Amino acid sequence: MTKAASLLSSCVLAKPTVGGCAWCGTVLAGRRRKWCSEKCASTFWKNHWWTLARRAAKVRDKYRCRLCGNAPPKRPNRRVLTTEKAFKEAMRVWRAGRKKIRLEVNHREPCRGQHGTISCAHHLENLExxxxxxxxxxxASIPRTKTMRDLVGP
Ligand SMILES: [Zn+2]
Ligand SMILES: [Zn+2]
Ligand SMILES: [Zn+2]
Structure with missing residues (x-):
């Protein structure tokens, strides 16, 4: 059994059926083997693979901090900045602003060093x-009974 298959069999979000879609259970049509649609495949990966889950969480939260609402500045649009000079200046301001407000994605339930593996710890509902x-x-507010290793991961 692959890692993904064993995850799917225990994942609370998946509703697999025998011979059906591994994610939603819909009967598979045509040459489909595992997923009924690209959407189901991508939903699975967006909820289990850290690289994709992290991006999906930021998209869902509209690139804003959920606590203070801060958002990094939007990347300058080259088309509206007609001169090279204006564009360079806008890029400089943008880079500086981005350094000040960096967005990170937090696991509400600490993921215990599972950043590198596909895991149900990366369910979107567990991310902010x-x-x-x-x-x-x-x-810093998390009780000290949890070790730093749990929080930081590998
Ligand atoms: Zn499906
Ligand atoms: Zn904030
Ligand atoms: Zn899962």
Whole structure:
């Protein structure tokens, strides 16, 4: 059994059926083998693979910190900045602003070092976008019974 298959068999979000879609259980049509649609495949990965889950969480939270609402500035749009000079200046401001407000994605239920593996710890409902400042405060507020290793991961 692959890692994904064993996850699917225990995942609370999956509703697999025998011979049906591994995610939603819909009867598979045509040459489909595992997923009934691209959407089901991508929903599975977005909820289990950290790289994709992290991005999906930021999209869902509209690139804002859930606690303080801060958002990094939007990347300058080259088309509206007609001169090279204006564009360069806008990029400089953007880079500086982005350094100040960095968005990170927090696991509400600490993921215990599972960033590198596919895991149900990355369910979107367990993720929230926080700015680096709020993330640090949040992490510091977690009771010390949990070790640093749990919080930081590998
Ligand atoms: Zn499906
Ligand atoms: Zn914040
Ligand atoms: Zn899961």
């Amino acid at each position: 976008t926080l700015c680096a400042v709020c993330h640090r405060e949040h992490t």
